[in-house]
Amino acid sequence: MEPVGEADEPVVxxxxxxxxxxxxxxxxxxxxxxxxxxxxxxxLPGDDEPERLPVTDVDWIVDGIDLLHGATARVEPWTSTTD
Structure with a gap:
């Protein structure tokens, strides 16, 4: 994983x-x-165990994504969706 851009501030x-x-x-x-x-x-910061986030929870993803072991994924900054 590598970041894309920088977050303006932490998302709480x-x-x-x-x-x-x-x-x-x-x-x-x-x-x-x-x-x-x-x-x-x-x-998450302060957590010992990672959280499992199913990509199949995304509406247009049915069976999964073709992100293979050893591939580089880029992650954009998190944004709150409850504002």
């Missing part, structure tokens, strides 16, 4: 709030069949 969420970020990646070769990533792991 209260219980029930939510935030979004965009993940960009280049599709890798999938010889032998399509390999799909169905979730990403997010480690």
């Amino acid at each position: 969420l209260e219980p029930g709030d939510s935030a979004d970020s965009v993940i960009q990646w280049d599709a890798g070769a999938t010889a032998g069949g399509v390999v799909l990533t169905t979730a990403v792991l997010l480690r």
